[in-house]
Amino acid sequence: MRVTFFLSLLFLALTAGCSDAPQEESVLQQDYASLEKAARGTEVRWHMWGGSAQINQWVDTYVAGEMKRLYDINVVRVPMDAPVFVNKLLTEKAANKNTGTMDLLWINGENFKNSMQAGVLFGPFTDRLPNFAAWYDPQKAAHDFGYPVDGFEAPYGRAQFVFEFDTARTATPPADMAELAEWIKANPGRFTYPQPPDFTGSAFLRQIFYATTGGHEQYMDGINPELYAKNAPQTFAWLSDIKPYLWQEGRTYPKDAAALDTLFARGEIDMGMSYHPAHAQMKILEKTYPDTVRTFVLAEGAIFNTHFTAIPFNAPNKAGAMVLANFLMSPEAQLSKFRPENWGDLHALEVQKLDVAQREAFDAVDLGEATLDAGTLSAVAVPEIPSEYLELLERDWDKFILGH
Amino acid sequence: MRHAPTMLVLAFLFLLPVLVLILQAGAPGWRYPELWPELGLDGVRFLATRPGPFLTALTGSLGYSLATVVLTLSMTILPAKALAYSSFRGKTLLEGLLLLPALVPAMTFSMGLHFIFIKIGLADTAPGVILVLSMISYPYMLRALTTGYTLMGREYEICARNLGASKWRVFLEVELPQLLPAMAAGGSVVFLVAFSEYFLVFLIGGGSVASFTGYLFPLITSSNRGLGALVTLVFLAVPIALFIVLELGLYRYHRKRRMR
Amino acid sequence: MRHNVILGLAPLLLPYCALFCAGLTLTLAQSMGLFLPLGPGEATLEYYQALTRDQGLGLSLRLSLFVAFFSAAGSVLGGTVLALALWRMPPGLRRVGVVSKIGLILPHVAVAFLVLLMLSQTGLVSSALFQLGLISTPEEFPNILHTGSGLGMILAFLLKGVPFALLLIGAVLFGFDIRLIQTARMLGAGPLRTFWSVTLPRLLPAMHSAFIILFLYAFGSFDIPFVLGESHPGMLSIRVFDIFFHRDLSQRPQAMAILTVMFVFAAVFAMLYNRFAAYMDAWRRKL
Numbered sequence: 001m002r003v004t005f006f007l008s009l010l011f012l013a014l015t016a017g018c019s020d021a022p023q024e025e026s027v028l029q030q031d032y033a034s035l036e037k038a039a040r041g042t043e044v045r046w047h048m049w050g051g052s053a054q055i056n057q058w059v060d061t062y063v064a065g066e067m068k069r070l071y072d073i074n075v076v077r078v079p080m081d082a083p084v085f086v087n088k089l090l091t092e093k094a095a096n097k098n099t100g101t102m103d104l105l106w107i108n109g110e111n112f113k114n115s116m117q118a119g120v121l122f123g124p125f126t127d128r129l130p131n132f133a134a135w136y137d138p139q140k141a142a143h144d145f146g147y148p149v150d151g152f153e154a155p156y157g158r159a160q161f162v163f164e165f166d167t168a169r170t171a172t173p174p175a176d177m178a179e180l181a182e183w184i185k186a187n188p189g190r191f192t193y194p195q196p197p198d199f200t201g202s203a204f205l206r207q208i209f210y211a212t213t214g215g216h217e218q219y220m221d222g223i224n225p226e227l228y229a230k231n232a233p234q235t236f237a238w239l240s241d242i243k244p245y246l247w248q249e250g251r252t253y254p255k256d257a258a259a260l261d262t263l264f265a266r267g268e269i270d271m272g273m274s275y276h277p278a279h280a281q282m283k284i285l286e287k288t289y290p291d292t293v294r295t296f297v298l299a300e301g302a303i304f305n306t307h308f309t310a311i312p313f314n315a316p317n318k319a320g321a322m323v324l325a326n327f328l329m330s331p332e333a334q335l336s337k338f339r340p341e342n343w344g345d346l347h348a349l350e351v352q353k354l355d356v357a358q359r360e361a362f363d364a365v366d367l368g369e370a371t372l373d374a375g376t377l378s379a380v381a382v383p384e385i386p387s388e389y390l391e392l393l394e395r396d397w398d399k400f401i402l403g404h
Numbered sequence: 405m406r407h408a409p410t411m412l413v414l415a416f417l418f419l420l421p422v423l424v425l426i427l428q429a430g431a432p433g434w435r436y437p438e439l440w441p442e443l444g445l446d447g448v449r450f451l452a453t454r455p456g457p458f459l460t461a462l463t464g465s466l467g468y469s470l471a472t473v474v475l476t477l478s479m480t481i482l483p484a485k486a487l488a489y490s491s492f493r494g495k496t497l498l499e500g501l502l503l504l505p506a507l508v509p510a511m512t513f514s515m516g517l518h519f520i521f522i523k524i525g526l527a528d529t530a531p532g533v534i535l536v537l538s539m540i541s542y543p544y545m546l547r548a549l550t551t552g553y554t555l556m557g558r559e560y561e562i563c564a565r566n567l568g569a570s571k572w573r574v575f576l577e578v579e580l581p582q583l584l585p586a587m588a589a590g591g592s593v594v595f596l597v598a599f600s601e602y603f604l605v606f607l608i609g610g611g612s613v614a615s616f617t618g619y620l621f622p623l624i625t626s627s628n629r630g631l632g633a634l635v636t637l638v639f640l641a642v643p644i645a646l647f648i649v650l651e652l653g654l655y656r657y658h659r660k661r662r663m664r
Numbered sequence: 665m666r667h668n669v670i671l672g673l674a675p676l677l678l679p680y681c682a683l684f685c686a687g688l689t690l691t692l693a694q695s696m697g698l699f700l701p702l703g704p705g706e707a708t709l710e711y712y713q714a715l716t717r718d719q720g721l722g723l724s725l726r727l728s729l730f731v732a733f734f735s736a737a738g739s740v741l742g743g744t745v746l747a748l749a750l751w752r753m754p755p756g757l758r759r760v761g762v763v764s765k766i767g768l769i770l771p772h773v774a775v776a777f778l779v780l781l782m783l784s785q786t787g788l789v790s791s792a793l794f795q796l797g798l799i800s801t802p803e804e805f806p807n808i809l810h811t812g813s814g815l816g817m818i819l820a821f822l823l824k825g826v827p828f829a830l831l832l833i834g835a836v837l838f839g840f841d842i843r844l845i846q847t848a849r850m851l852g853a854g855p856l857r858t859f860w861s862v863t864l865p866r867l868l869p870a871m872h873s874a875f876i877i878l879f880l881y882a883f884g885s886f887d888i889p890f891v892l893g894e895s896h897p898g899m900l901s902i903r904v905f906d907i908f909f910h911r912d913l914s915q916r917p918q919a920m921a922i923l924t925v926m927f928v929f930a931a932v933f934a935m936l937y938n939r940f941a942a943y944m945d946a947w948r949r950k951l
Contacts, residue, residue, distance in 0.1 A: 047611060050622050053450075053631065060454060077457075078611040079622055083910045088610060090913050094700075095522045101612045189803065195895050197910060248810045252894040255625065262627040266786040267436055268802060287446070288627045402896050403720070410749040411760060417823065418766045421778045424788060428781060436786035436794070436802060479675050486672030500935075502676065505684050507877065507934055509884020511901060512927040515908060515920070516694065517687030539683050542676070600771035603886040617771060624777045624891055633781075636774040643769045 027318045032130055032326070036071060039320040043074040046324065048106035050079020051258045054282050058342045067327060073320050078102070082111040083197070089120040089312050100314035103321040106156065108307040109199075110387035113147045115310070122311040124151025125322055131329040135349040141306060146220060146386035153308035154325040155348040157337060160304040160377050161203050161297075164264065164272035164280045164370075168292040173271075176299040177211040177238075184242045190270040192247035192254060192263070195402075196394045200257040203275050203303055205393045206385070209235045211300035216382050223388035232393070236400045243401065250401070265289055275305075277377060278344025281368030285341055294370050301382035306348055331358050340368045422640070428633035447630035457619065458635075462642070464614030468530055468605075469598040472537045473591045476545040479538065480590075484549030485579075489558055506543035513539075514604055521608060528610040536608045541597040545590035552586025553579075581661065588654055596643060688927065695920035700913075711921040721922070723897035728883050731814040731899065735821030736879035740871050742822065743829025747837050750830075761834070767827035772820070776891035779820045783808045809892065816892040817899070821882050829874040836870045837863075865948070872941045880930050900926060 027035070044067075050056055056077065064075040080088075085105060092100050107115070115121050126132045126141075132154060141155045142148065165173045174180040184191045194201035210216050213231035243250035247269050254260040257274065264272035265288050274280070283289035309328060311321045327333055331354055334347040344367060351359055367373075428434060430443045451458055487499065505513070514536055518527060526532035556579065564574045602617040609615060620639060623632035690699060695712070697705040715721060750761045767775075782788045790805040799805055809816035840863070848858045889899040898906075900922060907919040 045612070051626060053623075053626065053628050057450075057454070060457060079618070080611045081909075085611075087909050087913070091519070091522060094913075095519070097522055097525075097527075101528045101610065248807070251812055252810050252896065255890075255893075255895075258622075258626045262625070262629075265435075265627045266784075268784070268786050283627070286628070287444075407749075407753050407757060410746070410753070413746070413749075414760060414763050417826070418763045421770075421782075421823075422766060424778065424781060436791050438791060479679060482672045482674075483676040486669050490669045492666065492669060498673075502680065504931065504934075505680075507880050508927050508930040509880070509901065509923075511884060511886065511904060512691060512923045512930070513684055513687035515687075515904075515923060516690030516692075517683060519690055519694070519699075520686060535679070535683060539679070546676070596769060602771070602773060617773065620771075621773055624773055624780075629781065632777060636770070636777060639771055639774060640766065640769055 027322070028125065028128065030319075032128060032322075035128075035319040036323055039317065039323045040072045042317050042320045043076060044103045044317055044320040044324050045076045045078055045101060046104040046106070047078045047080045047085045047102045049081055050077075051256065054286060055343050058337065062336050062342065063324075063328070063333070066333070067324060070327070071323055073323060075324060082107055086111045086115050086120075089115060089314075090118050092314060093118060093120050098314050099316050100312055101316065102312050103315045103317045104324055105310050105312060106307065107153065107310050108305060109145045109384070110390050112144050112149075112153060112308065112310065113387050116147070116150075116152060120313050121152045122313050122315060122318060123153075125311060125325075126151045126154045129154060129322060129326040129329065131326050135331060135353050136329065137350050140350075141308075141348070144306065144308065145384040145390070146222070149308070153310040154329060156307050156309050156328055157334075158304060158306050158346040158348050159275050160277050160346070160381060161200075161207060161275050161302045162273070162277050162280075162295040162372065162377075163297065164274060164289075164293055164295050166264075166270065166290065166293050168290065169267075169270050173294075173296040174298070177208070180298065181238070181242055185245050187270060188245040189247050189249075191242075191245070192250075192260070192269055193273065194257050194260045195253035195255060196397050198256045200260070200273060200275050201253070202390060202394055204273055205235070205239075205397060206303060206390065207298070207301075208238055209389070209393060210303070210382060211298065212238050216301070216385055219385040219389055220383075223386050225392075228389060228392055232396060235393070236396065239397075239401055261288070275303075276345065278340045278346075278367050278371045280370040281340045282344050284368070284370055289370075291369075295372055297372065297376070297380050299380065302377065302380045303384055304377075304381045305384045335361055335365070338362065338365050340366075340371070344368075344371065422637075425633045425637050425640075428629055429637055431630065434629070444630075447628075447634045450631060451634065460614045461616045461619035462638070464530075465599055465616035466642070468534050468537065468613065468615075469595050471530075471534045472541060472598040473545075473594050475534060475538045476542040476594050477587065477591065480542055480546040480549055484546055485553050487546075488550050488553035502546065503543045505539050506541070510540050510604055514607060518607055527608060528612040530609075530613050533605050533609045533613050536604050537598040537601060540601075540604070541594040544593040544597070548586045548590030548593070549583065552583045555586075556582045584654060584657070588650060592647060592650070595646070599643060600639075691920050691923050691927070695917055695924045697917055700916065711917045712925075714918065715921055715925065720897065721900075721903065724900045724903050727814055727897045728900045731817050731821070732879045732882040735818045735825055735882045736875050738818070738822050739825025739829045739878050740833075740875050742826040743831075743874065744833050744867065744871060746826065746830050747834045750834065751837050751840075761830070764827040764830050767823055768831065770824070772824060772885065772887035773891060775820045775823050776817075776888045778823070779816055779892060780809070783816065783819070785809075810894060812894060812896075814894075814899075817882075817888050820888045820892055821878070821885075825874075825878045825882075828878065829871075832870045832874045833867055836867055840866065865945070868941070868945065872937070876934055876937055880934065883930065884926060 030038070046059070048055075048059070056079070059075070059077045064077070067073045067075045082105070085102060086107075089100070089102075112121075126149075132138075136155055144153065163173070170183075174183045193204045196202045196205055209232070212234045218227060247263070254263055260269075260272060261274075261283065263269045265283070272280075276282075277295065280289060280293050280295050284291050284293060309325045311318055311325070315321055329349065331349065334349055335358070337343050337345050338347050347362065351362055354362070429447055430445065483502075487495070517536065521527040521532050526535070560578050560582070561574055564578045565571075569577075600617065602615075602621055605613060605615045606618060606621075609618075611618075616635075616639065620632070620635045623635060626632070693699045697708045697711065699705075746761075746764070750758050753760075770778075780787070784790070785802040785805045785807065790799070790802060793799045793805060808819075844862055845858055848862045853861070884901055885899075886901045886905065889902050890905070893899050893902050904919045904922050904926075907915050907922075
């Protein structure tokens with residue numbers, strides 16, 4: 001019995017290596033209609049951050065439901081953090097694993113850059129998707145944290161960094177950085193931020209970086225180590241200055257954005273933050289936040305970015321992944337995603353390209369009391385800078401603030 | 405009553421947490437400083453309307469945990485007999501070495517093993533997960549079976565062989581029935597270890613192997629505590645239910661045998 | 665005879681070598697820079713040297729040892745006391761002990777969750793104290809989970825460890841030959857002396873086993889530190905997880921080096937502890 005077991009194991013191991021020859025060329029050569037046909041009845045595994053039950057539910061119900069109905073494709077959502085699946089891809093590429101298990105990824109920023117530099121993404125594919133040509137502005141989707149996209153990832157949504165506060169506890173929120181620092185010092189133990197390299201914590205670091213060093217324009221031309229070395233100390237001086245007034249005296253930080261949300265929801269801190277403007281409204285609808293919560297932005301600017309979907313080099317079902325990426329870019333999916341009871345994620349398409357009825361549908365979406373209106377948000381919108389700065393900031397934060 | 409303190413400690417340590425879980429499951433919006441929350445069945449409704457991922461995760465975990473029990477059993481049954489009945493130089497050292505996988509941090513060998521698995525194609529598969537779980541849990545089964553064999557003694561086997569029974573028959577009709585309690589004990593521990601394991605399933609399974617711990621983990625740190633508590637209660641209930649079934653099964657089996 | 669023994673052991677030795685030993689070997693190899701995902705490299709000890717220079721790592725090691733020691737010792741102590749208390753009960757009442765199995769069945773993440781629910785500053789115990797009027801704001805509640813000493817993790821490990829120790833020690837205790845105690849009492853020994861000279865020596869092997877298992881488990885555990893751990897210093901296992909999953913692939917040998925050190929420590933500790941326990945036993949018997 002054991003012999004047969006080990007023999008079958010050997011057989012498994014031997015045949016596992018015999019992957020089908022890369023069909024990348026053939027997939028990219030086919031027209032979209034035949035891709036849709038080829039993908040019928042197949043399964044697409046979508047690896048994405050699983051830390052929000054709301055987003056998970058939207059994907060599991062609306063996206064999976066529509067994909068099944070329209071294209072007869074089974075979408076399986078797999079919760080996995082972006083750095084984890086990038087790491088997985090890098091290891092798989094190095095081990096020559098040409099048939100992986102991930103079809104579509106929710107990705108952006110330095111994870112995208114690292115993936116591109118290691119050559120673990122499939123593409124360019126966005127130009128083959130009809131919805132991209134129809135509703136999107138290629139210029140706007142051309143760069144991700146300053147790194148050229150080159151058609152290797154498809155736009156999915158937009159996000160902007162906001163702070164959250166409870167009107168029941170704090171009457172007026174700070175208007176700029178200086179007032180924020182004052183507020184933190186006047187309310188010791190009531191403010192904190194997620195520990196970088198968490199996505200939101202890292203974004204907070206960048207906000208402080210922009211505000212304390214005179215804005216983002218100077219960094220947009222690619223990484224400049226001397227400029228960073230000259231400016232970074234001001235950022236860390238600000239952070240060290242407020243450190244003793246933070247929650248737990250800055251000795252420890254919530255592990256991720258979800259942990260920060262819990263602290264804010266439970267009243268252990270008085271301010272939250274999120275890289276998702278409708279996050280507070282979503283939490284209010286979920287009954288996790290009290291309905292007196294509102295959001296605010298600082299005068300120095302609120303970072304925004306676009307987030308994308310991408311396909312790994314060794315995706316077993318590239319055709320299906322492309323159909324899913326295309327569907328997510330459709331006006332219907334973007335509209336559904338835009339509703340705060342589903343997710344509230346800002347759309348990434350060009351509203352001018354839509355017809356009147358669709359445009360009205362988008363305008364009619366009420367993002368809720370807690371979300372700032374589009375005008376306020378765009379007035380302070382500042383773009384992301386090259387992700388090398390991100391990595392330097394995170395590394396130095398560990399060194400200077402945490403003392404690692 | 406002089407035993408009251410002990411009972412109080414037991415109740416406080418083990419019954420109170422279950423009560424807390426039940427309350428939290430029924431009251432997702434439980435906020436400080438309410439001691440008695442207002443009940444709302446949102447969590448239950450959430451699961452009831454879309455049981456798909458929840459059930460997939462649960463059956464996945466049950467599947468690989470039971471498979472681990474079967475595998476560890478087949479891996480250790482012959483060695484247990486060899487260790488119980490023979491003595492040789494270096495036996496204590498060997499026994500110590502064989503216990504190592506349950507003692508040393510699983511991370512130490514599993515991360516190296518992960519790379520090997522990727523190369524031979526076992527990563528992201530259920531067989532890979534089952535193999536790795538067997539590695540960390542077989543010592544418990546080995547110990548249980550060795551004890552079982554030692555307690556049983558060789559006499560029955562020798563007697564039956566003398567009477568002409570084949571090795572296979574001896575095993576099935578003489579040894580197996582007497583080993584059942586040991587197998588049940590070892591199997592229970594192996595099942596629990598496999599069922600509760602998060603990191604190894606996450607590492608080797610890579611998200612492709614459905615796991616209940618993988619389903620529960622993100623809920624714990626999130627602010628949705630009601631759902632987290634609910635899923636934890638299911639986590640508690642499933643092994644208990646299985647153990648009851650096991651106990652009943654064993655009881656019935658022994659009754660039947662006695663009547664034969 | 666020998667031949668048969670080896671054949672009998674084969675079903676276990678084969679996977680043991682192919683999986684356990686192979687995995688360890690690769691961890692060791694990668695820690696020296698060989699067989700890396702980025703291509704076969706050259707053997708080097710530089711990653712180990714980097715370890716010795718890393719002060720943060722030293723703090724993490726200290727924390728892991730501290731948490732492991734106190735949770736294991738506390739569990740063994742608590743388990744023994746509970747086992748003795750249950751032993752004194754009449755057999756019918758003793759059945760309530762089965763409630764402790766809940767601690768065994770709950771997965772580690774769930775136990776960490778419970779500690780969070782109950783002991784955070786806005787947790788249940790804090791709410792209870794508030795209702796009783798003993799505190800008026802969450803800040804007044806003692807800061808149990810974020811002291812930097814790993815207290816939250818220790819409590820979670822205790823909740824899992826006490827039932828485990830209870831199981832091991834209870835197995836010995838409940839099979840105890842009562843006549844030994846009766847003889848000692850008849851010969852005039854008091855209850856304390858009886859415990860020390862008659863009962864305890866027989867419990868010690870189980871206590872030592874429980875201690876080793878619980879200590880090494882807490883030392884290398886991932887689940888509980890992930891939920892309850894703090895930023896600085898972090899437990900060793902979380903450091904490894906961080907480097908392995910969140911940092912550059914080029915840093916992987918660093919993680920492997922830490923793992924190798926952890927393995928060597930665990931194996932040496934298990935061996936030395938056994939020797940030490942046997943030595944203490946012999947010394948005690950001489951008294």
